[in-house]
Amino acid sequence: MKQKIKNLILKAALNAHEKGDLPSSEFPDVEVETPRVESHGNFSTNFAMATASTQKMQPKRVAEAIIKSIDDTEGIVTKTEIAGPGFINFFINSLAWHPVLRRIHEEDDRYGASDIGRGSKIQVEFVSSNPTGPLHVGHGRGAAFGDAVANILLFCGYDVEKEYYINDSGRQINTLGRSVFLRYRQLLGEEIEFPDECYQGNYIHDLAGRIKEDKGSIFLDQKEDEAVLYCAQFAAKNIIAGIRDDLKSFGVEFDNWFSEQSLYDSGKVDKVLNDFRSQNIIYEKDDAHWFKTTDFGDEKDRVVVRNNGQTTYFASDIAYHKDKFERGFERVIDIWGADHHGYIPRIKACLAAAGCSDEQFDVILVQLVNLLRGGEPVAMSTRAGEFVTLKDVIDEVGADAARFIFLTRHHESPLDFDLELAKKKTNENPVFYVQYVHARISSIIRKGREKGIKDIGWDEKAIAMLKEPEEINLIKSMDSYPETVRLSAEFMEPHRITFYLMNLASSFHAYYNKHRVLTDDPLLTGARLYLVVAVKKVIKNGLTLLGVSAPEKM
RNA sequence: GCGCCUGUAGCUCAGAUGGAUAGAGCAACGGACUUCUAAUCCGUAGGUCGCAGGUUCGAAUCCUGCCAGGCGUACCA
Numbered sequence A: 001m002k003q004k005i006k007n008l009i010l011k012a013a014l015n016a017h018e019k020g021d022l023p024s025s026e027f028p029d030v031e032v033e034t035p036r037v038e039s040h041g042n043f044s045t046n047f048a049m050a051t052a053s054t055q056k057m058q059p060k061r062v063a064e065a066i067i068k069s070i071d072d073t074e075g076i077v078t079k080t081e082i083a084g085p086g087f088i089n090f091f092i093n094s095l096a097w098h099p100v101l102r103r104i105h106e107e108d109d110r111y112g113a114s115d116i117g118r119g120s121k122i123q124v125e126f127v128s129s130n131p132t133g134p135l136h137v138g139h140g141r142g143a144a145f146g147d148a149v150a151n152i153l154l155f156c157g158y159d160v161e162k163e164y165y166i167n168d169s170g171r172q173i174n175t176l177g178r179s180v181f182l183r184y185r186q187l188l189g190e191e192i193e194f195p196d197e198c199y200q201g202n203y204i205h206d207l208a209g210r211i212k213e214d215k216g217s218i219f220l221d222q223k224e225d226e227a228v229l230y231c232a233q234f235a236a237k238n239i240i241a242g243i244r245d246d247l248k249s250f251g252v253e254f255d256n257w258f259s260e261q262s263l264y265d266s267g268k269v270d271k272v273l274n275d276f277r278s279q280n281i282i283y284e285k286d287d288a289h290w291f292k293t294t295d296f297g298d299e300k301d302r303v304v305v306r307n308n309g310q311t312t313y314f315a316s317d318i319a320y321h322k323d324k325f326e327r328g329f330e331r332v333i334d335i336w337g338a339d340h341h342g343y344i345p346r347i348k349a350c351l352a353a354a355g356c357s358d359e360q361f362d363v364i365l366v367q368l369v370n371l372l373r374g375g376e377p378v379a380m381s382t383r384a385g386e387f388v389t390l391k392d393v394i395d396e397v398g399a400d401a402a403r404f405i406f407l408t409r410h411h412e413s414p415l416d417f418d419l420e421l422a423k424k425k426t427n428e429n430p431v432f433y434v435q436y437v438h439a440r441i442s443s444i445i446r447k448g449r450e451k452g453i454k455d456i457g458w459d460e461k462a463i464a465m466l467k468e469p470e471e472i473n474l475i476k477s478m479d480s481y482p483e484t485v486r487l488s489a490e491f492m493e494p495h496r497i498t499f500y501l502m503n504l505a506s507s508f509h510a511y512y513n514k515h516r517v518l519t520d521d522p523l524l525t526g527a528r529l530y531l532v533v534a535v536k537k538v539i540k541n542g543l544t545l546l547g548v549s550a551p552e553k554m
Numbered sequence B: 001g002c003g004c005c006u007g008u009a010g011c012u013c014a015g016a017u018g019g020a021u022a023g024a025g026c027a028a029c030g031g032a033c034u035u036c037u038a039a040u041c042c043g044u045a046g047g048u049c050g051c052a053g054g055u056u057c058g059a060a061u062c063c064u065g066c067c068a069g070g071c072g073u074a075c076c077a
Helices: A002-018 A047-055 A059-068 A099-110 A137-155 A171-187 A202-215 A224-249 A260-265 A268-278 A313-326 A338-353 A390-397 A399-406 A419-423 A430-450 A469-479 A481-490 A495-514 A522-546
Strands: A043-045 A077-083 A087-092 A121-125 A159-166 A256-259 A282-285 A288-291 A302-305 A331-337 A361-366 A369-373 A415-418
Touching (some): A002 A043, A002 A059, A047 A087, A059 A077, A121 A137, A137 A361, A137 A369, A137 A415, A202 A224, A256 A260, A260 A268, A313 A338, A331 A338, A369 A419, A390 A399, A415 A419, A469 A481
Antiparallel strands (some): A282 A288
16 A cells, blocks of 8 residues: 555656656655554655755645645545645545455465565574583574574565574583583592583483493593593584474474584685685784784684684684585575674674675674563573573473564563563463464354355455444554565564564454454455454464464464 | 663553654553453553754754663683
């Protein structure tokens, strides 16, 4: 509808110019918005004000000229007015909204989809938690966010690949192996002090126990290096499998699991370091190798090879990001926890050095999650290995509630996640509020079938009976869904869809409480069913993008 | 110290990339179920958009400075 109004305005402006009412044919983009106040009409444009200076006319005069030239062949506009400093307000004929319903029924689960991505290859990398322990709540937010972004981009015509980067190499894996090995020795009766820098969680105990069951005490007689290596590989493999399971029960599946170690095995890390050496952007100082990231906007240079000869994680990250672009992605999105933000200039420096364009790469930071229970903070300490895992949360509140709540905030806004609130089945908890719409409509449909009411499809005469303000309101809301999806994709902000759904749900509940769908009038009943089924489709459509289910019954 | 993020109703947050009189939910108060699911709805009340300047027809939104909170500032990831 907004697009139609835009077209009307642009045509009117061109007409007015031809007639000589407007001196210039240069026009800015037409911006049409939905005013907050109803008395300002259904749509409003600042076009007259925006073009006034190039026309060298007063905004109100421009507005008059445009209104005079509006050619509304479809009869969608009932009234126009000039208001304030030069706004043009449009009032829409309520019957003109009805075709929106037909479109929703026709496009069905593709309603709101678009081709703004034009099939371009885009990679979304998220979660990428180290395989040294289970996922916690914060990872859940990243997972819900990344998955929703990927869904939305796919829906908008991008060729999306979801990737998880596994840091299965380097120091922390060695520490993991040592942690498990030490617990293993303790289990076999040795008295050893367990160092602070080792991983403390119970899962380390469990893994050590499994090794003991499988292999007995054989590692006590082997070289420590080999034993640690075995423990590390065993532990990492099992932890990754656990992460994969947790994500799956959270409804998140990746297209690709990318191993850091593979970059070493294929020689890609060495190659990129050598390339950079030959470009003289890696130099030696204090027995270490430094990448001159300051040449590319970073505040200080960064070590890529330590003085003990080991590469840093940063070395493989250079190779990794270069590899992403070599795989042909036109755009690469990294989703990180906000605590890693200091790392952005470094990665941008790599890409600049490798000749990749800044515009093709974006980092989206997701703020951390404060876990609460009944308003009180839940104590968590990663060091002491005491934390609420993502699995705990899914088991307690359910994947739907968790995912939805994670998406009720802008990603850069910190989020309080209250376990008690997430379980509440009241208006305080928006998940059920939205899902309830779907269940209610499903129930109406079932009741209708019991009564033998048949679907009418698109019947102009019947649909014309939909003229209650609450009905028009619902249609207007659904009309704006495709735009919401589009903006949500452009800004990579899934929370727009969350808020949209809460808003649509509110309009529906208001309608439901005031009017009956199944009435004595078959024609009216048919029309209202047609309306309500459209609402059901849009609700399901939006929930699906967020990765939340749409239940038939609650 | 420097960098990034945040600051909007008592609480939790939106605010369509500069528009008209600032928007929800919760909490508070008052109402609505013999009905298609009350996990719902209707009404009332609630504001110096952190503070101070600036840009312009017009600022919660853009610029500058300050205040408060969070995070970061490794030869850890």
